[in-house]
Amino acid sequence: MFSLHKTLGGVHPPQCKDTRDCPCTWIEPPSKVRIPLNMHIGAPCTPCVEVGDHVYIGTLIGTGEGLYAPIHASVSGTVTSVATEKLPTGATAPVVEITSDGKMENDPALEVPTYSTKDEFIACVRNSGVVGLGGASFPTWFKMQAPAGKKFEFVVVNAMECEPYITSDYRQMIEHAERVIDGVVRISRALEIPAVVIGVEDNKPEAVDSLNKAIAEKGVSDLVEVLMVPTKYPAGGEKVLIEATTGRAVPAGGLPIDAGCLVLNVTTVSRVEEYFRYGVPLVRRTITLAGDCVANPGNYRVPLGMSVRDVIEATGGLVKDPKKIIMGGPMMGRTITNIDCPILKANNAILCLDKEAELPEESPCIRCGRCVRVCPLGLMPYALDPASRRHDAVELDELAVMNCMECGSCAFTCPAHRRITASIREGKAVYRGEVARLTQPAKEA
Incomplete structure (x- = not known):
């Protein structure tokens, strides 16, 4: 159904995937979380809670209009602050602070969503609060709407995870392959998209085997295909992956829909399916904690709004002071100077680096090409x-x-x-x- 196509450029940085065999584990929830209401591309949400309100996991705390994704409480407890603040990223947005009661109780009002039409399905995805979890943070429900005169022909699932260090997507495929496959089948059928391709780098054969096993068990090989793509950074770039798996090129200034593709990160798919199974919106994030300064590198499930400091301390702390802390991977991530900043929906890694952080001084361009x-x-x-x-x-x-x-x-x-x-x-x-x-x-x- 699908075949590999050659793409331009690319490099081969060291993989550093030392946490690939570390199962995703829960960590002790923090005493408080601080949840910014701008965890998506689009205007920040408007707070819909006030100081003193009691909330549960999954309680709606921020909503909006147009291009947005609703935001929900990630712990149960009391709202202790609702204020507009300047965030470490430089953006200004409302922040809801919740002091945990330690019970981590789900909101009794949560229920498994149902749908019977495409529009109802997309509305459910919007209510889930899911955004692009590969780092883009584009509201997933908005992406699922094909503009007038255009239609989706393929779902392209980005399971490449080509950034060094990060293994959270890999663990998703190993531990929840069945949920990933159910998710893509649900999405393709609800949106009436006839074919799905899952692109996985060929340095992850175990993930490919896990996904193929789930496809065979569910009997959906006529709909879903896993394609092993040569390991090369940035093979997981949206436009690069579309060309590699479908042979189609996204025009300059265009979007994946211009090539007939809906591109979704593999963990995004898994979280969408999780919402349809259990009714719990996106309130946590699986991140890779790695680097030569970390006492216990691994993959951890973290409540949204938990500070980087709390994550590091809850996992055993540091063995030495890092010269650089990066949210995301070393190629496209952002260096942070304030470790009290919160974990956001789009964060997939925290790297604490010492020796690896040293960069040579710049010198003039030699026009080598x-x-x-x-x-x-x-x-x-x-x-x-x-x-x-x-x-x-x-x-x-x-x-x-x-x-x-x-x-x-x-x-x-x-x-x-x-x-x-x-x-x-x-x-x-x-x-x-x-x-x-x-x-x-x-x-x-």
């Missing part, structure tokens, strides 16, 4: 880097800066150790600001 050869989208990073540093919006437009997926392959391969990805990220922000400035008068008129 390596960054061009490894770019999976055929861009010219060596030119985007200086244009971004100069804040040259015109040149950034000519170089298609917004097509960059910020995978970090260019910076990884650069012999001059240029911080190319960081500067392009800044350049994209400059470009967005300039576009907003130029289009504002037209909107007001």
Whole structure:
């Protein structure tokens, strides 16, 4: 049904998947959680609880309109603060603080959702609060709506997990393969999508076997196929994976729907199915805790809003002070300086690094072209880097800066150790600001 197709560029960073054999385990819940209401792409939710309210796990605490995902309490207890704050990410959003009562009780009002139409199914997914759990945090229900005149032909499940260190998706496939398969079958049938392909890197044969076993047991091989994709970073990039598994290219500036694809992370699929089975919305996150400073690396189930500090302490602490702490993987993750920041829906890892955090000093670009050869989208990073540093919006437009997926392959391969990805990220922000400035008068008129 599906076959492999060649893709551009890519690099081979060290895998460092030392936690791949660590089962997902629960950790002691914290005394309090602080849940930001902007854990998705789109406008922050509006609080629907007040100080003094008693909440349970799954109680709705933030809702909205348009592009949003509802947010629910991750512990049972009392709301002790509802305030708009500036977060460590630099964004400003309402934050709901809940002091736990230690009981971790589910909301008695939770019930298993039912649906009979496509629209009802999508509404249920919206109520689940599930977003893209591979890091994008795009509301899943919104992604499931095909624009007028377009339709989904394939569900492409991203089970690549190509970032070094991270193994939370891998454990999902090993421990819950049956739920993953039930999830993709449910989604494809509810949305009337005729075929599903699950892309898995070929360095995860155990996960492939686990998924194929579940497919055989459920008799859905005519609908779902697992495709082993050569291990190469960033093979898990949305556009890269679509091309590798279907042979279709997403046009510049386009979306997966333009190639007839609905792309979902494997853990996203699992969480959607979990909601339809038990009625509990997205209130926790499985993360990989790793790095040479961590006492007990592993994969842990963490309530949303639990601080990084509490996660580290609950898992045994650190063996030495890290030089860098990253939320996410080393290629696309964000360095944090405040470990009291909360775990969000899109967080899939915490890396505490000492020796691995040391980076050589930058030197001038030598125009070797390596960054061009490894770019999976055929861009010219060596030119985007200086244009971004100069804040040259015109040149950034000519170089298609917004097509960059910020995978970090260019910076990884650069012999001059240029911080190319960081500067392009800044350049994209400059470009967005300039576009907003130029289009504002037209909107007001």
